[in-house]
Amino acid sequence: MSSAREAAAAVVDPEIRVVTIADLGILRDVEEDPATGRVVVTITPTYTGCPAMDVIRADIRHRLAAAGHRDVEVRTVHSPAWSTDWISDAGRAKLAAAGIAPPAPVRRDGVVPLTLAVRCPRCGSPETAQLSRFGSTACKALWRCRACSEPFDHLKAL
Template sequence: MQREIGTIDAQEVMAVLAAVPDPEIPVISVVELGIVRGFDPLREVVIITPTYSGCPATLVIEQSIRAALDAAGLSRILVKTELAPAWSTDWITQAGRAKLLAYGIAPPPLGDGAPSLRNRLAAQCPQCGSHNTTEISRFASTPCKALWRCNACQEPFDRFKCH
């Protein structure tokens, strides 16, 4: 049965999207990553925003969201990309940050808009918890991550860049 416009609520849609993993870091969902900006129940549009302009995962993310909506019987909901406001790592949820850490990626420091402080504080090693760490390369395996090394346990690790 066709549902009337305005009867699909945001909670229902967000529950569907909360099960869509990020293609690069599958432990975290596109909602936790802050890519999904919201759902407009009247226009029936899901608003998403890319992380980095050149992130190759952007297209895959849009397709995964489309597929999840279709599978939940919500095919008529449109997915729209908006650039403003620009994505920030401050939008990664607390739960998302905890999942990144458990996965072995140091979460980004808070404080977008304070470039002088960015990356200056030593990252905490996700393996042993030490703060005795060194940045090896600010550009690393993906646009959103930097490569670090722990001087205590010697393990290299990724750190989500502050953005």
Template sequence: MVTTAPEAPSAAAGPKAPPAPTEPAAAPAPTALEARLHALAGSVPDPELPVLSLAELGVLRSLRVSDTGHVDVELTPTYTGCPAIEAMSAGIEQVLREHGRDDVTVRTVLSPAWSTDDISAEGRRKLAEFGIAPPRPHAADGVVPLTLTVRCPHCGSTDTELLSRFSSTACKALRRCVTCREPFDHFKEL
């Protein structure tokens, strides 16, 4: 049986979730089983950017297995209102079920807030390969000025211009390459 917290997978209700079986202070190192299940959950593709896995996107926060075999997964949304979180939860439950884990709770946590810096180097490479300019790393806190150069994922030119601050999803901006004239999505820094 797959159980979810009462408010999941309607997501975003992190604070309403039942208190986590918190391990005070230093959480114990993951067991071999936890590491294996974590890798499985992390291999689930992002529903909107299927070239990326949840691990590469950096949204899988933790996975713990209790003494009774219950699996507790912590997931964090990219954007507060991102509807993909529900599909992510379902994907994690499914892959764990396929590996014999039926007692699974996927909880949404907000803190610490997800940042595009949480996307792995491999994730950035895959984004660019997919035609989406990856987010630039943060030099400091705050929004990176959109006037900084974003490289065209098609031809590599740095001569690109912003068309719209919001694109196909909230996490992307729409840009155009001045050199090759192709429009492309840019994963905005968050």
């Protein structure tokens, strides 16, 4: 029986299949009661209306069942609110390798907003432009590289 945490952390995001829910910061906590074997997994949505949440809950149950954990509860919390700052460095690297530009650090109140160029995940050029403020999923916007002309997804800073 592998650890419940490892099993839950290995669940991939159903819409961006190169990263896991642990990489994205969707997985908040995994607690296993050593006496009863009961596992409580706590997750948080990226966006309130994210349609992937039901699939993520089902995938967590399947993964844990396959790892020998039968008594599983998946809890969804909304506070503290998910932020793209929770995406791990490994997650950012995986996104970039898959052609999705990772988000810039989130703009905080009271700090002078500094606009960092979104680098093209294909050629690395900072000569990029936003094509559409919304993209293929709630968490992404559509950009294009002026240097290599490739369009690419960009995870919006939230």
